[in-house]
Amino acid sequence: MNAAQRLSPQKVTRVRGMTRSVGYLAAAVVIMLVLGLPLLYMTVSSFKPAPDMYRVPPQFFPSSWTLQAYQDLVNISNIPRAFLNGVMVSSLASLLGVGLSIGLCYTNTRFRLPGLRFFTYLILLVYILPHILLVIPIFTLWLQLGITQGIVPLVFTHVSFTLPFSVWMMRSYFAAIPLDLEAAAMVDGATRAQAFLKVVMPLAQPGIIATFIFTFILSWNEVLFASIFASSESSMVISSALRTILGEQSGFYSWGMVNAAGVVATVPVLILFAFIQRHLIAGFTAGAVKG
Amino acid sequence: MEETRAAPLTAAAPAKRRNLASRLGITLAGGGLVQGSDLRMMLILFLPGFIILVLLGTYPLISVLRLAFERRSLFDTVGTWIGIENFRIILQSPLFWEALVNDLVYTFTTVPLQLVLGLAIALLLHQNFPGRNVFRGFLLFSYVVPTAVATIVWRFMLSDSVGIIYYGVRDVNLGIPNTWFASTATAMPTVVMITVWKFFPFMVINLLAGLQSIDEQLYEAAKVDGASRWQVFRFVTLPMLMPVIAVVTLLRTVWTFNNWDVIALLTDGGPLNSTQTLPLMIYDTMFREFSIGRAAALSFIAMMVLLVAMVGFMFLYRRTEEKLQ
Numbered sequence: 001m002n003a004a005q006r007l008s009p010q011k012v013t014r015v016r017g018m019t020r021s022v023g024y025l026a027a028a029v030v031i032m033l034v035l036g037l038p039l040l041y042m043t044v045s046s047f048k049p050a051p052d053m054y055r056v057p058p059q060f061f062p063s064s065w066t067l068q069a070y071q072d073l074v075n076i077s078n079i080p081r082a083f084l085n086g087v088m089v090s091s092l093a094s095l096l097g098v099g100l101s102i103g104l105c106y107t108n109t110r111f112r113l114p115g116l117r118f119f120t121y122l123i124l125l126v127y128i129l130p131h132i133l134l135v136i137p138i139f140t141l142w143l144q145l146g147i148t149q150g151i152v153p154l155v156f157t158h159v160s161f162t163l164p165f166s167v168w169m170m171r172s173y174f175a176a177i178p179l180d181l182e183a184a185a186m187v188d189g190a191t192r193a194q195a196f197l198k199v200v201m202p203l204a205q206p207g208i209i210a211t212f213i214f215t216f217i218l219s220w221n222e223v224l225f226a227s228i229f230a231s232s233e234s235s236m237v238i239s240s241a242l243r244t245i246l247g248e249q250s251g252f253y254s255w256g257m258v259n260a261a262g263v264v265a266t267v268p269v270l271i272l273f274a275f276i277q278r279h280l281i282a283g284f285t286a287g288a289v290k291g
Numbered sequence: 292m293e294e295t296r297a298a299p300l301t302a303a304a305p306a307k308r309r310n311l312a313s314r315l316g317i318t319l320a321g322g323g324l325v326q327g328s329d330l331r332m333m334l335i336l337f338l339p340g341f342i343i344l345v346l347l348g349t350y351p352l353i354s355v356l357r358l359a360f361e362r363r364s365l366f367d368t369v370g371t372w373i374g375i376e377n378f379r380i381i382l383q384s385p386l387f388w389e390a391l392v393n394d395l396v397y398t399f400t401t402v403p404l405q406l407v408l409g410l411a412i413a414l415l416l417h418q419n420f421p422g423r424n425v426f427r428g429f430l431l432f433s434y435v436v437p438t439a440v441a442t443i444v445w446r447f448m449l450s451d452s453v454g455i456i457y458y459g460v461r462d463v464n465l466g467i468p469n470t471w472f473a474s475t476a477t478a479m480p481t482v483v484m485i486t487v488w489k490f491f492p493f494m495v496i497n498l499l500a501g502l503q504s505i506d507e508q509l510y511e512a513a514k515v516d517g518a519s520r521w522q523v524f525r526f527v528t529l530p531m532l533m534p535v536i537a538v539v540t541l542l543r544t545v546w547t548f549n550n551w552d553v554i555a556l557l558t559d560g561g562p563l564n565s566t567q568t569l570p571l572m573i574y575d576t577m578f579r580e581f582s583i584g585r586a587a588a589l590s591f592i593a594m595m596v597l598l599v600a601m602v603g604f605m606f607l608y609r610r611t612e613e614k615l616q
Contacts (some may be wrong), residue, residue, distance in 0.1 A: 035492070107336050128542065
């Protein structure tokens with residue numbers, strides 16, 4: 001409803017416009033419930049006392065709130081360990097991926113290189129390449145090196161998607177920094193390296209941080225490589241731990257613990273996401289609209 | 292490379308353009324020569340990432356092609372050449388055909404459903420109503436929820452011992468089968484439903500961005516010409532949105548056909564292989580049957596299916612684009 005419409009003498013259009021808005025709002029609320037209720041149910045169920053879990057029919061909200069499931073998780077599962085491992089793996093994989101792509105994005109927007117088209121296609125190909133098709137080549141590579149378990153192979157394997165993704169997302173941030181700014185610094189006597197570090201990098205920083213957080217989330221959520229390289233007790237990361245807990249849910253782990261583990265895995269994503277929500281939209285569109 | 296090297300060296304080009312960088316075809320983006328020290332810095336920044344990307348783009352195909360013709364177990368470091376034996380075994384196995392059909396069914400139900408739902412919701416969120424930015428933010432959030440968590444939630448809600456939906460459907464008697472993951476008839480539809488739930492926000496986010504980039508003037512021109520709402524959608528919105536639709540459909544098709552985690556965590560291919568797809572078969576062949584050679588042959592087949600699908604898709608896209616204009 002804008003001012004012009006409100007002032008118009010035709011009240012009919014106004015009423016029709018309002019009913020339409022209410023209709024849109026109602027539809028949007030339904031969509032939000034469909035998306036949100038399952039996650040809300042998981043969250044409240046993680047605070048249920050054990051008997052609540054097996055009440056027939058199940059109730060949405062707990063009869064009383066307890067942290068028992070979280071205590072069990074800390075005491076008898078290796079979620080705490082997996083959480084720390086996960087933070088380590090995702091940070092390192094994102095650091096490597098983003099670090100390497102800063103160089104790529106800078107040189108690609110500052111220099112005219114032969115075969116730029118080929119380079120763009122290459123990024124697109126590697127970005128699209130499904131993980132399952134990388135499993136055999138990458139696993140056999142680590143097999144030959146004799147390291148098939150642990151954080152080291154997982155970090156380097158995750159670079160296979162953090163790198164192309166960050167080039168894909170970060171390029172537009174670098175392209176938006178005017179060439180003149182660097183040129184001005186260099187006229188004033190700065191070397192290209194100084195101009196890069198003192199002029200370009202500070203300006204690209206928001207984009208770099210947003211990209212880092214996004215690749216962190218991608219790596220945190222990744223299940224396939226995690227189940228292959230991080231399946232032992234000591235090397236487990238959060239998603240491979242979730243898979244184990246879910247697999248043994250009927251036996252060793254209770255549904256309460258499963259739900260609590262789900263909450264623990266989602267909270268970091270939620271917090272990081274809150275920081276970059278605005279950038280996230282830009283990052284997605286850079287990929288889709290220009291693709 | 293030869294051509295770019297020769298071009299600036301013709302007689303017309305001034306002699307000062309002959310430095311190492313320009314002979315390699317490298318110049319500044321704003322025009323001008325690259326100095327020697329700058330070239331060194333450029334190469335240091337460029338090459339490490341570039342080499343990794345080239346390896347990622349080429350090595351998997353080469354490696355898979357080599358391994359596909361070998362008999363080799365997960366515990367061997369060398370294999371023996373056996374020709375097309377792996378492919379013969381795979382193509383003769385009924386399980387492979389079952390997995391291929393399942394995979395095609397899975398892909399060509401979830402992707403169109405996501406697209407239609409995504410387009411409808413993107414159009415809705417493109418309208419002006421109070422609180423729409425909150426909804427957009429929420430949609431993005433649901434897209435970044437880990438897949439493993441999404442599968443936990445649904446297995447919990449549909450479980451036949453504790454599931455809130457399971458007991459709800461049983462007590463209310465909606466007349467729909469209440470077997471979910473447990474029967475061969477309902478397992479695939481259930482997996483499809485959850486996949487659509489998890490991934491349609493991706494469609495909405497991208498289509499919404501596409502809608503926002505359409506020039507307002509086009510809508511105004513259509514209004515002046517007296518176009519109906521449907522005509523505006525059909526002759527303005529849809530054609531302008533086609534490039535985005537094409538990209539998201541292609542991406543989701545590739546990723547759905549090769550999706551491992553959703554199905555692996557929900558059903559692990561069961562019951563009785565009713566949700567077994569090629570990615571799960573590749574994983575099982577590799578890590579449960581320990582046969583690298585056959586897993587590689589399967590990967591190669593999946594790559595080829597993908598290639599055919601992409602070419603077919605490009606062809607279809609061009610046809611649709613012609614029709615719409």
